[in-house]
Amino acid sequence: MKIDLHVHSTYSDGIHPPRKLVEMAIGLGLAAISITDHDCLDGTEECATAAYQNGLEVISGVELSCEFKERDLHVLGYGVDPDDQRLQGMLKRFRDTRLERGFKIIEKLRSLGVHLDTEEVLAKSRDGALGRPHIAKALLENGYVDNYSEAFERYIGEDGPAYIKKYKLHPREAVSYIRSAGGLAFIAHPTNSLKDANELLELIAIGFDGLEVAHPNQTEGERAELEAIAKDYDLLASGGSDYHGFAGKDIPMGVPEIPYEFLERIKQRLG
Numbered sequence: 001m002k003i004d005l006h007v008h009s010t011y012s013d014g015i016h017p018p019r020k021l022v023e024m025a026i027g028l029g030l031a032a033i034s035i036t037d038h039d040c041l042d043g044t045e046e047c048a049t050a051a052y053q054n055g056l057e058v059i060s061g062v063e064l065s066c067e068f069k070e071r072d073l074h075v076l077g078y079g080v081d082p083d084d085q086r087l088q089g090m091l092k093r094f095r096d097t098r099l100e101r102g103f104k105i106i107e108k109l110r111s112l113g114v115h116l117d118t119e120e121v122l123a124k125s126r127d128g129a130l131g132r133p134h135i136a137k138a139l140l141e142n143g144y145v146d147n148y149s150e151a152f153e154r155y156i157g158e159d160g161p162a163y164i165k166k167y168k169l170h171p172r173e174a175v176s177y178i179r180s181a182g183g184l185a186f187i188a189h190p191t192n193s194l195k196d197a198n199e200l201l202e203l204i205a206i207g208f209d210g211l212e213v214a215h216p217n218q219t220e221g222e223r224a225e226l227e228a229i230a231k232d233y234d235l236l237a238s239g240g241s242d243y244h245g246f247a248g249k250d251i252p253m254g255v256p257e258i259p260y261e262f263l264e265r266i267k268q269r270l271g
């Protein structure tokens, strides 16, 4: 039995709604999935309803934007109560500040002679967290750039003239919010964000429950190393495709292969 514990929906920057992701997972023969939208839990209920009707298992998930050592770090939360007030309050702050930031980026673009319609950009993120991918799409569709990457290179990438930082948590806060909502906190794709094993150990000491040992950006060798570290520190393992549905760029759902055993252990620890 295979599973996928890292999938994005239209409630963040994925292109498919939760219902469609559930259908796809069933088509691929997966036993369970988790929708882990960026800073948003709103897709969870729709996913759970669709999955229940179709006999697919789901575990609630979220991917929180954090900063650690001045770099982006993503923290995954599994098994959180989607109605937890403290967590929802924090997610609302994420959403509000993302909206303000989106408006500021559109303003900056305007001062550079690039005129995007705010409503049009908002419509692209109708379900959830407004982000640079939505603005990149609008730039592309309005002919300001020739392709998606160019939007980041010329305008909204970290070194671009219209870039604005977004609100991020310290990993310690992320762990706290996830735990107090009854969930378990995992370091997402550790090799993306961390320089070396020392940084990883420093982060683990904050109080994480697990590591995402398998992700398309990680080699087989890295997976083995991460699995060994997880074992040494009595941490859980998770993994998934980080599927967004981006044409031509994404690894499909269900890749790399994740054993059901990962979820079994997570559920055991959740109690």
Ligand code: AMP
Pocket (backbone or CB within 6 Å): 013, 130, 131, 132, 133, 148, 149, 152, 153, 157, 166
């Ligand atoms: P945001 O959370 O609004 O800052 O947007 C971050 C997202 O933008 C990432 O998850 C990527 O999907 C996308 N992104 C960031 N930088 C680039 C880039 N240079 N090229 C393509 N996509 C990017």
Ligand code: ZN
Pocket (backbone or CB within 6 Å): 008, 012, 013, 014, 038, 244
């Ligand atoms: Zn994403």
Ligand code: FE
Pocket (backbone or CB within 6 Å): 063, 074, 188, 189
């Ligand atoms: Fe991520």
Ligand code: FE
Pocket (backbone or CB within 6 Å): 006, 008, 036, 063, 242
């Ligand atoms: Fe992700």
